[in-house]
Amino acid sequence: MQFRTYRLAALSSLCLLGACAVQERPLPPLTTLSGRQCAASADIATAAVLLYKTKDETKQVVDMADAMPCLKTASGAALYVVYGLPQTDEPYVIGVASTSRGGTLFAPQVMLLAGDGSVKRTFPGKQMEFRGEGYGVRIPKHGDEAYIVVASDPATVGSSTSRINDATQVTYASNGYATYAIHSGTESQDTYIYAHNGRVTVTVTSLVPPK
Amino acid sequence: MKIVKWIVAAAAASLLAGCAGQPEIPFDKSANANVRTIGIVTPNLPDRPRVWLASSMGQSFGLIGALVDVSMEENRNDKLSAMLRSHGVDPKERFEKSLEASLRAQGYEVKPVTVTRKQGEPLKAFPSTAETGADAYLDISAVNYGYVAAGIGTSTPYRPFVYLNCKLVRASDSSVMMQDAIFYDPVAPFGQGKNVSISPDPAYTFVDFNTMESQPDQVVSGLDASVQQTTDAVGRLLR
Numbered sequence: 001m002q003f004r005t006y007r008l009a010a011l012s013s014l015c016l017l018g019a020c021a022v023q024e025r026p027l028p029p030l031t032t033l034s035g036r037q038c039a040a041s042a043d044i045a046t047a048a049v050l051l052y053k054t055k056d057e058t059k060q061v062v063d064m065a066d067a068m069p070c071l072k073t074a075s076g077a078a079l080y081v082v083y084g085l086p087q088t089d090e091p092y093v094i095g096v097a098s099t100s101r102g103g104t105l106f107a108p109q110v111m112l113l114a115g116d117g118s119v120k121r122t123f124p125g126k127q128m129e130f131r132g133e134g135y136g137v138r139i140p141k142h143g144d145e146a147y148i149v150v151a152s153d154p155a156t157v158g159s160s161t162s163r164i165n166d167a168t169q170v171t172y173a174s175n176g177y178a179t180y181a182i183h184s185g186t187e188s189q190d191t192y193i194y195a196h197n198g199r200v201t202v203t204v205t206s207l208v209p210p211k
Numbered sequence: 212m213k214i215v216k217w218i219v220a221a222a223a224a225s226l227l228a229g230c231a232g233q234p235e236i237p238f239d240k241s242a243n244a245n246v247r248t249i250g251i252v253t254p255n256l257p258d259r260p261r262v263w264l265a266s267s268m269g270q271s272f273g274l275i276g277a278l279v280d281v282s283m284e285e286n287r288n289d290k291l292s293a294m295l296r297s298h299g300v301d302p303k304e305r306f307e308k309s310l311e312a313s314l315r316a317q318g319y320e321v322k323p324v325t326v327t328r329k330q331g332e333p334l335k336a337f338p339s340t341a342e343t344g345a346d347a348y349l350d351i352s353a354v355n356y357g358y359v360a361a362g363i364g365t366s367t368p369y370r371p372f373v374y375l376n377c378k379l380v381r382a383s384d385s386s387v388m389m390q391d392a393i394f395y396d397p398v399a400p401f402g403q404g405k406n407v408s409i410s411p412d413p414a415y416t417f418v419d420f421n422t423m424e425s426q427p428d429q430v431v432s433g434l435d436a437s438v439q440q441t442t443d444a445v446g447r448l449l450r
Binding site: 127131133134138140142162168181182183186187205207 | 235265271360397405406
């Protein structure tokens with residue numbers, strides 16, 4: 001009796017866990033910032049500093065939302081987040097990748113700033129590429145750069161893209177005597193709307209070769 | 212003989228997966244403005260494209276199933292090669308020309324550099340600058356290309372695919388300036404990392420191999436389009 005109770009409890013916990021794991025609330029795309037008063041430059045005083053590790057990649061995940069500060073860019077008003085870059089002599093790569101949340105995909109553009117806030121390099125939305133499930137850019141850091149601004153790209157926001165995703169899976173079945181591996185394939189077509197909001201991950205990856 | 216082919220194919224696939232796991236190094240064009248002429252060393256391209264069924268019933272039946280799969284794939288590969296020959300298409304030549312055009316579009320001078328190399332392996336030594344006049348060498352290796360279906364059935368049609376590794380090395384000291392991989396129509400688990408991932412053009416969709424056989428012009432166009440989009444992506448890695 002006690003065993004059965006424990007098993008039922010364990011099973012219901014697993015079901016609950018499973019439900020939590022697969023369900024992420026869809027995010028309505030934010031495609032306009034009308035009415036927002038935007039600053040002329042990013043506020044570097046509020047920048048958190050990204051971490052650098054020689055052996056491991058470090059990352060910051062941020063959910064861009066209407067409440068984020070906004071910035072006047074060459075292509076219009078944009079939400080942004082700013083980080084201080086790790087200051088080290090070791091070479092590293094800064095990665096920016098947005099991932100879909102229920103079909104809403106943050107449309108990034110990236111600016112690298114000097115210590116005084118002046119813009120050193122810009123990577124507009126048209127330079128972004130899909131890499132795995134992420135959409136963004138990877139940039140080797142220059143010694144004269146101190147901050148990274150990840151902003152939405154108004155030139156891309158509101159447009160959409162469709163992607164065909166192919167995959168294979170292996171599932172296992174048993175007839176009581178033996179277990180079989182069943183190989184199968186799937187295909188889906190997913191449409192993403194580029195938006196001012198969404199999830200973006202900023203990574204710092206060392207280029208120092210492992211010893 | 213077919214077992215040997217299967218082992219070679221499996222080794223090539225694992226090699227591709229292994230290379231794709233190498234760290235991506237983005238090219239820093241502003242720090243390498245002196246790179247104007249790129250020598251494209253002979254790309255490591257198989258002689259003929261594959262018609263690859265990424266998952267099949269055969270995979271569930273061990274070695275016997277694998278041998279059946281190899282036999283069926285060889286049959287499809289033969290037919291695709293015949294299709295290309297009848298259209299006067301040399302896939303290696305098309306790939307090389309497309310790659311040269313993609314690099315020229317980014318403002319580089321391009322020099323084809325002929326090297327002999329083993330199938331599936333990255334090049335270990337590059338010619339000297341004096342021999343070629345190149346500032347850097349582009350090495351395209353572990354190429355897999357052709358048509359792929361994720362599985363059997365009409366919901367997983369055949370589409371063109373191109374997977375490759377690319378590396379740019381400085382001609383003077385062979386230091387790596389760029390390293391990446393590109394997956395056109397990645398069938399997961401391929402292309403799930405941080406490498407460039409290109410969604411296939413839906414204009415080239417074939418519900419099964421019989422449909423491919425009945426539309427050879429479209430098959431050839433699809434292969435061309437996938438190669439061009441992939442080499443253009445190589446060019447974008449160097450901007």
